[in-house]
């Protein structure tokens with residue numbers, strides 16, 4: 001994909017939290033690394049009144065506090081060059097006049113010559129997506145189907161029906177190839193590396209199926225609570241906020257068939273195939289294959305933290321889940337009979353995202369009795385964050401006169417092998433600028449993902465939880481999630497320890513599952 005010479009990037013929600021924490025620092029870092037086109041304008045749009053100079057100050061603060069380079073590696077000439085590209089348009093996204101002013105400003109900023117590519121990034125509350133798409137279309141800002149793109153943050157709808165209604169509205173204003181539905185997990189280097197790991201190495205793919213894999217676990221645990229996002233989170237919950245998008249994306253990358261080529265539609269087709277093959281969860285099975293939880297007060301990092309219901313903008317008797325676990329089965333030739341266990345939660349003991357592929361034991365143990373008491377089947381752990389890496393557990397002979405087996409671990413560490421990777425938003429913003437949609441979600445993928453979780457959401461909505469809160473902050477979630485795996489004779493795998501494990505030493509966590517958490 002070539003970089004256009006001339007781009008105007010318009011950021012709706014420019015004075016908001018995501019813009020400050022992620023988007024503006026990512027743009028500055030891209031500029032700093034020389035990845036942005038020679039001619040670029042970054043135009044913020046928000047309700048807040050501020051002159052261009054205040055927006056520049058806001059952007060500077062964002063880049064200083066959240067960026068990768070600034071100010072440690074400060075270079076004011078560099079910053080000045082970036083600041084010159086910034087502009088701001090105050091406006092209400094529900095008023096047509098905002099879009100006329102925006103169009104005029106973009107024309108004024110555009111250099112002489114060919115019309116710039118335009119990327120409209122919607123970092124806004126879900127109810128604003130529709131009016132913005134309509135406003136852009138009415139002002140003629142999406143007319144150039146090859147050069148105008150619209151990037152939409154998750155959540156995309158709140159179930160399959162609302163997502164498809166939103167698609168219909170968007171398709172009145174733009175073509176599907178102009179719509180970039182973002183899931184920032186796909187921009188993470190470790191997530192993209194799943195494709196390289198699986199499809200650029202010959203040794204894993206032949207054993208990547210039901211003959212050799214016993215089950216797969218995907219854990220995305222956060223230590224943070226809901227922070228200041230109670231208002232949004234009350235309408236979402238863990239299933240909509242994390243599972244429908246981030247965790248199902250990880251599932252797709254682990255389970256998909258090899259693509260014929262790394263072209264946007266080819267990769268996306270293979271991912272959609274996975275979601276379509278997920279066995280539908282019928283209402284009578286929800287209690288067996290889905291668990292929800294909400295954190296109560298507890299202890300974290302040595303301090304006391306409040307329960308979810310005591311967070312700002314959260315209802316005193318809220319039924320919103322802050323933890324969700326699912327057991328999914330994929331009905332295709334490759335994965336028949338292999339369960340995929342997914343879990344995510346806020347206020348867990350550690351921040352960790354990882355995928356554990358648990359292999360089956362060897363078919364026959366030839367070693368003398370007593371040699372393999374510590375035997376543990378092979379396990380591959382792909383650590384998405386933090387301490388990014390891959391760990392393979394296998395058996396070794398313990399040195400000494402007798403044949404004694406012991407699990408050991410081999411570890412690949414990103415930090416040791418590579419320089420600091422770009423932030424997920426840098427990758428995705430650059431892809432949107434280049435017009436490469438490979439890492440963005442197509443409408444049918446979003447729809448298929450909603451179909452996986454909708455039955456659970458419906459069942460949960462119709463039977464409010466009597467037992468919330470059901471896990472203490474600082475624990476691994478509700479006991480019901482442990483019971484779900486125990487029914488299958490399994491347990492959740494303790495995520496790898498934070499410290500890089502030296503090669504050859506089996507970390508406790510690689511050889512043990514963690515015991516039941518506290519409810």
Ligand code: BG6
Pocket residue numbers: 222241242
């Ligand atoms: C966002 C969710 O999509 O992902 C947040 O809305 C969550 O609730 C965040 O905290 C986690 O992202 P990361 O990159 O920190 O794992």
